[in-house]
Amino acid sequence: MNAQVEKLLYEALETEMGGVDIYTSALESAQSVDLKEEWTRYLDQTRRHVSIVLEVLEKLGLPSAKDTPGRTIVRHIGRSLVEAMEMAREAGDAAAAEIVAAECVVLAETKDHQNWELIGEAARRLSGEPKKALLEAQKQVESEEDEHLYHTQGWARELWIRSLGLPAVLPPPEEKRHVRTAIGAAFARKTRALLPKDTQGRKSPAPAPRALAVTSRGRQGKTSRTSRRTP
Numbered sequence: 001m002n003a004q005v006e007k008l009l010y011e012a013l014e015t016e017m018g019g020v021d022i023y024t025s026a027l028e029s030a031q032s033v034d035l036k037e038e039w040t041r042y043l044d045q046t047r048r049h050v051s052i053v054l055e056v057l058e059k060l061g062l063p064s065a066k067d068t069p070g071r072t073i074v075r076h077i078g079r080s081l082v083e084a085m086e087m088a089r090e091a092g093d094a095a096a097a098e099i100v101a102a103e104c105v106v107l108a109e110t111k112d113h114q115n116w117e118l119i120g121e122a123a124r125r126l127s128g129e130p131k132k133a134l135l136e137a138q139k140q141v142e143s144e145e146d147e148h149l150y151h152t153q154g155w156a157r158e159l160w161i162r163s164l165g166l167p168a169v170l171p172p173p174e175e176k177r178h179v180r181t182a183i184g185a186a187f188a189r190k191t192r193a194l195l196p197k198d199t200q201g202r203k204s205p206a207p208a209p210r211a212l213a214v215t216s217r218g219r220q221g222k223t224s225r226t227s228r229r230t231p
Helices: 003-029 033-059 069-090 094-123 128-163 182-190
Strands: none
Touching: 003 033, 003 069, 003 094, 033 094, 033 128, 069 094, 094 128, 128 182
């Protein structure tokens, strides 16, 4: 196992550790009961992912406290995302803060998702204990990471759509269809128009103006034209 794989594992550990803080903060911004339940579950899973990476490092004889330039950068990004969510909450717009939280989770999970893809790619080219340890870890984590990313992408999109006053699908189709693949996420986006829409937060459309008509006496009426009587 080369040094670059070790660096990836340390970045993966820092990403998961930062993810715990990110989900903790995101839950303070969540307004939807469904979203709170989902992020609470993701927080628990992320805590477990931290333990899984720590176990991998222990199996490979790598000290978990070791810092690397990449790990320092990942830590900085994670703290910046937490700070962004705090700023959004302080602004006083709960709906906007919820959107910011969803976007921050998507940013964090994009890195997290890629980490595990790369760990899988590296593992398949290794041998012995490193190969076994990495593949076992990826097997435990991969499907959950897929769900974290694709479902939260759906939440961020639909929350934005609702904020624009447009019909949103909430919970998003990615969640309703239990999406865990990129193909499934793409299909969910394409079929969202077929699903029932959420009406919370949408403005009711203005009523269409009633047609005005001229009566036999030359005054305006609100129905149809009044016919003249024959003298």
